[in-house]
Every structure is written in C-alpha cells, then in structure tokens.
Amino acid sequence: MSTATGNLILGWDVGGAHLKRAVLAPDGTLLSVEMAACPLWQGLDKLDAAMAALSSATGRSVVTMTGELTDLWPDRATGVAGLSRALAERLGADTGIYAGRAGFVPATDAPDYAADVASANWHATAAALARLCGDGVLVDIGSTTTDIIRFAGTQVCFAGYNDAERMESGELVYSGAARTPVMALAPTLPFRGRQVPLMAEHFATTADIHRLTGDLPEGADLHPAADGGEKTREASARRLLRMVGRDLGPCTLAEAEALAAFATEVQLHRLHVALAQVLSAGGVAADASLVGAGVGRFLAQRLAARAGRSYRDAGVVLAGDPALAAVAADCAPAVAVARLATY
Structure with missing residues (x-):
C-alpha cells in the first residue's frame, strides 16, 4: 500500500x-x-x-x-x-x-x-490505553522484554520511570517471547529425571521454546536463530537440547517439547512474580483487566487467568478495525504514540 x-x-x-x-x-x-x-x-x-x-x-x-x-x-x-x-x-x-x-x-x-x-514506549501504550479503557494493567510482552504498567483514571501509574527503577519495581522484566536466551530463564531445567544445569551459551532462545509448544505467532521471530539455522520444530529442538548437553537423535522431539513446556512455565512464573509485585502497589481497581500487547501476549492471557483477572487485547482497544487488531497489538507503542498525537 x-x-x-x-x-x-x-x-x-x-x-x-x-x-x-x-x-x-x-x-x-x-x-x-x-x-x-x-x-x-x-x-x-x-x-x-x-x-x-x-x-x-x-x-x-x-x-x-x-x-x-x-x-x-x-x-x-x-x-x-x-x-x-x-x-x-x-x-x-x-x-x-x-x-x-x-x-x-x-x-x-x-x-x-x-x-x-x-525507552518511554511503555508510557505511550499505557497512556493511550488509560484514555480508552479506564483502569487496567498493561502487560506488553515483546520479543525481548515485558512491561507491566498500571493505569487508572486516565493516568499512568508507575513506581519507576527509567530502566533501572522499572526493573527494581517489577515493571520491566527482561524476558520476551523470542529473543531471550534460554540460559537466562533458569539455572536448571528438568530432563530425564534430573535437574540439569543449563549451558551458559547462546544456543537457544525463547522463540525456540514457544515454537516447540506451538504458541509462537507467525511474524514474531524476525531475527536469525541462535545458530543462524532453520526455524523449524526440529531445528528448535536441536538448539534447545544443546542447552542440557544433549542432541536430537539420541533424544526425541517429544523430550524437547517437554523441556520447552517446562521452560515456558519457568518464564511464566517469573512474569507472575513481577505482576504480583506491581499489583501489590495498589492504585487500580481489584477487578481491573489485564490488557495484553506484544507478540508474546499469549503469555499475558495466561497470566490474567493465574491472577484471577479478566483479559483484554490491546489491539482491539487501539485499532478500531478488527482486521488490524492483531498487528496493532504486536506494535502497540507505534499505534499508541500516533493516537496520543491526535489528543
């Protein structure tokens, strides 16, 4: 166009x-x-x-x-x-x-x-949503990071503004849906009945684990894989198994999928801990929805369920056109900053 x-x-x-x-x-x-x-x-x-x-x-x-x-x-x-x-x-x-x-x-x-x-893109998204949907908690899970931001009464509520403050407050978590190295998720993962230390190597990323669980959205992984290789389930399995010192062949695809499923749970737990920290600061209604954005918002939807809160999609709120809702959620700060310029 x-x-x-x-x-x-x-x-x-x-x-x-x-x-x-x-x-x-x-x-x-x-x-x-x-x-x-x-x-x-x-x-x-x-x-x-x-x-x-x-x-x-x-x-x-x-x-x-x-x-x-x-x-x-x-x-x-x-x-x-x-x-x-x-x-x-x-x-x-x-x-x-x-x-x-x-x-x-x-x-x-x-x-x-x-x-x-x-790094004020989180503020843009939360500010636009605050104008459009009242109280809520933005959970924007991108390829690299997660932003967890409260908003209420058309105002953005934040405990920290710069990156250092936001990491301390739980409002910024360096864990995303595609580019995060698997070695950053946990020191160990369970494999064949043991807790296996992960190799401190950039062998695999979260794109690999979410590809293996079937959750990785199309278009979410735009950068080369850790090894520069293919982006297939088998290639992701090969990369992930390297993290526990194993190879695909002697190990099965099913074992890699189980490893990926648990790695996802580890990532979700870390995000849930951050969400609990942010919510503990108060300032939003107890029934305020989680509003999911970013290519990893499939995780935000699960967080909402774990937190016992309703879920809204940021793209539906920001886009206006249902046909553009998905990509608007993927690129929420870009849509938000444009909307803010019209107010």
Whole structure:
C-alpha cells in the first residue's frame, strides 16, 4: 500500500531490534501497521533498510524509542540525541519525539529531555490505553522484554520511570517471547529425571521454546536463530537440547517439547512474580483487566487467568478495525504514540 498525503499521522516505535510504524488518517482511523527487523546496534544503515522495507506513507511523524539503548552509542543521552537527529533527517524537521511524562517535544529539543525520552514506549501504550479503557494493567510482552504498567483514571501509574527503577519495581522484566536466551530463564531445567544445569551459551532462545509448544505467532521471530539455522520444530529442538548437553537423535522431539513446556512455565512464573509485585502497589481497581500487547501476549492471557483477572487485547482497544487488531497489538507503542498525537 502506498499512501501519499501530508495529513497522515505516522507513529513510530524505533527499537534496538525492530522498527514499527502505524499510520492514522486525519480522522483517527487506523490505516496500517507494519513491523520490520532493525538490528540498530549494527549501524544506522539498518534503520534505513528497515524503513525501506515498509510501505510508502508521508505525513507528520511522531516517535517513541528504545533504540538509544543499543551499543551504537556510549550512553542513553548520546543515543537519544543521535537517534532523534537521525530520525529528523529521515522523517522531517517537524518530527515529534515522545518524552513520556513531558509529552511531545521537537526532535531538536529531545537531548534536553533525554531522561524522559529514553525507552518511554511503555508510557505511550499505557497512556493511550488509560484514555480508552479506564483502569487496567498493561502487560506488553515483546520479543525481548515485558512491561507491566498500571493505569487508572486516565493516568499512568508507575513506581519507576527509567530502566533501572522499572526493573527494581517489577515493571520491566527482561524476558520476551523470542529473543531471550534460554540460559537466562533458569539455572536448571528438568530432563530425564534430573535437574540439569543449563549451558551458559547462546544456543537457544525463547522463540525456540514457544515454537516447540506451538504458541509462537507467525511474524514474531524476525531475527536469525541462535545458530543462524532453520526455524523449524526440529531445528528448535536441536538448539534447545544443546542447552542440557544433549542432541536430537539420541533424544526425541517429544523430550524437547517437554523441556520447552517446562521452560515456558519457568518464564511464566517469573512474569507472575513481577505482576504480583506491581499489583501489590495498589492504585487500580481489584477487578481491573489485564490488557495484553506484544507478540508474546499469549503469555499475558495466561497470566490474567493465574491472577484471577479478566483479559483484554490491546489491539482491539487501539485499532478500531478488527482486521488490524492483531498487528496493532504486536506494535502497540507505534499505534499508541500516533493516537496520543491526535489528543
């Protein structure tokens, strides 16, 4: 699809691993949502390639980012300044940068608001949802991280704002549906009657375990596998079995699937502990729904059941068009930042 009009609003979520873009019509109708792999740590040319992979659309751009975290820059402040400048050069001088609690700022002013701009995409999603659905708890499980954010009375409720504070408060968990190394899930996993220490090697990722359980959504795993190999059940089994010092062949696919199922339970438990910590701070109604977003929201739905709360899909709330609900949930911060620009 190619859309050429200066009246469109383009919402961008510029991450360190993915580029996401939502396009809104002047009346707020969501027209499209797209995502492309963007290994930004390898250079700004990867940003150009990701942008080129998206359909053509022109209009005013608003941006939220986490890409300032990549080691393309020595620190967050330098990353915010460099990435904001690069985006203004590519998207136009009128590009607005989302500074979370400070609202939108011109790209040229972003360095002065670096602490507010850095990794504020969670705030954009929660702020948009707060305007649309009252009390709730956002559980955005992406490829790499999980955000757990309360919102109530149109306000975002958070105990921490920067990454360090949010990790301490349980609101940011470095556990995602695709890119998390399996060795980060637990020190051991059960296999053939024993608790086997996991090898401290990047042999397998959570994409492998969720592929083996049958839960990994199509399009959720856009980066190369840990070994650069195929993305089949057999290849995932081979990678996962390496984590416990085994090989596919002597070990069966069924054994790998059982290993994956338990690894999923370990990941869910960690997320449930974080959710309990966040909920213990209060501030939202006891019956407030969990609102799931991100490519790993199938896990958020299970968390809602474990927590005894109802579940809502962020894409249904944000999109307006049922046909775009799934991709809107996958790319919730991009849709959210575009919607916030219309208020």
